[in-house]
Amino acid sequence: MNLQDQLNHNGLRLTHPRQVVMSVLEAANIPLSPQSIHQRSLEAQEEIGLVSVYRTLDLLTELGLVRRVHGHEECQGYVLASPGHHHHVVCRQCEAAVEFTGMEDVSLLVERIQAQTGFTIDEHLLQFYGLCPACQEEVER
């Protein structure tokens, strides 16, 4: 199911700004702020309004096509989401973000905490920070 259909099924339309935001995110492999997405759209000679970037990011996030990521300094970072519930390891130095899968350990943890505290848990926030392989090498030199 492509973007066009996914939008139309919800009574939404495939517009120029939406295509541009998607292709900018596809080209970049690091989380981008709304500002820098807008910047890159201009550099690509695809003028779209900053306001539309914000609106499009909200929409794409809701559709699950894009995921919001918290950088160390920049709070509003967006990356393309691969399907399923994923989390990111973010590099402290170059801001590269890598997704990882297999959250059985978290499910176990959730169950234990529910039993331990009596809470029912329906959501969690999990993110790791460190150094990516490339930046590790740079530091060693």
Add this chain to the structure above:
Amino acid sequence: MNLQDQLNHNGLRLTHPRQVVMSVLEAANIPLSPQSIHQRSLEAQEEIGLVSVYRTLDLLTELGLVRRVHGHEECQGYVLASPGHHHHVVCRQCEAAVEFTGMEDVSLLVERIQAQTGFTIDEHLLQFYGLCPACQEEVER
């Protein structure tokens, strides 16, 4: 080494706003935004300027006494940097925050992700959201 000495050693001074921010953070054990720290200082009849809250948080973070944390919606959250790393379950309804311990599962997870991605991980952000026992009962009625 107390706060007073730690500040004076660096040519800094122990002032009223700094004491207030510290005691607000000590009283709350969940991440607080600059705004809500300010709010709580007013409620405690300890009027300090919002500007000083910002400046004090920067300072305390630099001194390593406070740590910045990214919340789900609110990006600027600050907690006391206690040596023992702990996490919270936060109630969606009444905001109650309960600490839980025993993070062996997370250590396992960290090791697996390090092996899987090649990153070295030195920090993580983990928080759970749900309903506390009291609010669960209320919902059932």
Add this chain to the structure above:
DNA sequence: ATCCTTATTGAAAACGTTTTTCAATAAGGA
């Protein structure tokens, strides 16, 4: 291909948060 409805856009204005500026204040060593 054209029309028609309405989702969507972009510019401006509104908004909230964070930072800067600067004169007045107060911390703490002499």
Add this chain to the structure above:
DNA sequence: TCCTTATTGAAAAACGTTTTCAATAAGGAT
């Protein structure tokens, strides 16, 4: 107690994000 200067608070500036609204264009219907 004095003196230096780090620090404060209020106002203004700067910044990022959201809202408003008339104009536009997407895409189903004709």
